[in-house]
Amino acid sequence: MNKHDPITLEIIQNSLRSISDEMFSTIAKTAMSPIIYEVLDMATAIVTPEAELASAGSGIPAFVGALDKSVAKVIEIYGVENIHDGDIFATNDPYYGGVTHLNDMVLLKPVFCKQKIISWTVNIAHWNDVGGKSPGSMSIDATEIFQEGIRVPAVRIFSQDEPISGVFNMIVCNSRMPDFLKGDMWAQVSALRLGAKRIIELAEKYGVDTYLSAVEGYLKLGEQLARNQIKKLPDGIYNIQDLQDNGCTLAVSMEVRGDELHIDLTNAPVQSSGPDNLSRDGTLLGCQMALMGLIGDREMANGGCFRPMIVNTKQGTIYHAVEPAPCGIYFETMIRLNDLLWRCLAEQITEQLPAGNFSSICATIMGGTHPDTGRHYSIIEPEIGGWGAGQGFDGVNAMFSAMHGDTFNCPAEIAEARYGVTVGQMALNDEDGGAGEFRGGKGITLDYVIRNDQSFLTCAYTRAKEQPWGLLGGHCGTTNRINVVRTSGEVERHSMSTEVTVNKGDIVRVITANGAGYGDPKNRKRSAIESDLKNGYVSQDYAKQVYGFE
Secondary structure (H helix, E strand, O other), X not given: OOOOOHHHHHHHHHHHHHHHHHHHHHHHHHOOOXXXXXXXXXXXXXXXXXXXXEEEEEEOHHHHOOHHHHXXXXXXXXXXXXOOOOOEEEEOOOOOOOOOOOOEEEEEEEEEEOOEEEEEEEEEEEXXXXXXXXXXXXXXXXXOHHHHOOOOOOEEXXXXXXXXXXXXXXXXXXXXXXXXXXXXXXXHHHHHHHHHHHHHHHHHHXXXXXXXXXXXXXXXXXXXXXXXXXXXXOOEEEEEEEEOOOOOEEEEEEEEEOOEEEEEOOOOOEOOOOOOOOOHHHHHHHHHHHHHHHHOOHHHOOHHHHOOEEEEOOOOEOOOOOOOOOOOOHHHHHHHHHHHHHHHHHOOOOOOOOOOOOOOOOEEEEEEEOOOOOOEEEEEEOOOEOOOOEOOEOOOOOEOOHHHOOOOOOOHHHHHHXXXXXXXXXXXXXXXXXXXXXXXXXXXXXEEEEOOOOEEEEEEOOOOOOOOOOEOOOOOOOOOEEEEEOOOOOEEEEOEEEEEEEOOOXXXXXXXXXXXXXXXXXXOOHHHHHHHHHHOOOOHHHHHHHHOOO
16 A cells, blocks of 8 residues: 555544544543543543654643653653563653653553554543642642652553552552542553554554554644744744742743744743742643644644744753652643743734633642541542633633643532532622623632531632733733631632631632733623623623723
């Protein structure tokens, strides 16, 4: 068969996407933890023998781009000659190919055909608890990575398709929820095996050379797509600085050179004593997400898309931390970077890109003793919020941030059955803010009523002080935070807190930001304001004051 036949190549390329999605569905149907099977806090991918992303399945954008980096680290540590058919490797350590933080476990399997590696199947999922000083393995006050859980530095956990019991048991033993961890791990293993089987069937059907040619063609297509989008940007240097909730200023410099994008992040704060650090790979991932947002074709995400981008970092900064810096809440630094890159472009290309959104993962971790079962429970959830408006459209209500793209919020029925809480309400955030000719989207208000004493709350929210940014006269949005409403009526505000004690009857009220507006509010159409009033998106006083509505 002619390995350059375009129809055959396209069949193989589409098959790769289908295989990635089938792996994703396998994990969703077999995992133990709601954070995986309901929220879908996971991702799957196929990676080339040279450690480039060949095809991405559904899943969190911030995970998909991590998986090729994990493969590269395993190859670096072991060498191709020491990797065998039937091996499976695991890593969660951001300094050893884990990229993100210790809760996110990456499993990798080399796919052999005719005695050589033709691909890797890879997946990643957020595990509820991997040990460490705090339940849920995330804490705002961690000062070194050793406090955040067991480090799995790209180790072999299967050999000849059998688990290496010592390694396997050591990982399970370090969790406060070992049965959930074991179930989630086996779900990931089954997805790897299924993906490998499908790839071998594909390569045997069309021939290994044709398969590899199709993969390289797919990467070149992704590269060309990215270069075409970058070329649409005006050449030049784009600079921006942005004040953060903690009082520091983050800066970024971007240069467009024809069909290449250069990002300079060397002017960054020194690495943090807290857990908000990014590995170098994590920073690359944040930049890649911004580029894919610009490209706008989620299905085309592959390693070729990232070839035209060059990212410079400085070792020892928050964008290139060195061990043993903790990384447990890396995601807030990553989403802040993504937001900063987006704003850097949006303020120059206002007709193409929207205003600022709630841009936080709004990580909410609660746990304690389940009042019905007497067992430890743990809630680990990202939250949905409001997006910014753009030219010709209002912002989207109640969607996940750019990092969490394909995930879902946990249904109230599941939360109440599996967790020790009652869901009191879930409604759109009725606060005023984000006015503009086109208004920002609405965040949410979500109440969890605690059902047992001595439960705890940990949270990591940014955009809790500095609001989402407006464009062309649009107003800023509102802020993210949690209000703990005590049974006494006292209200405590939290955004970055660890193990706050909450007791029976207390309400943990999640409030996510409304997105920012676009354009002068005075230009908003009367019919749109009337609709906003009818739906409760604005108050009568706000409509009069900001929109001039009588």
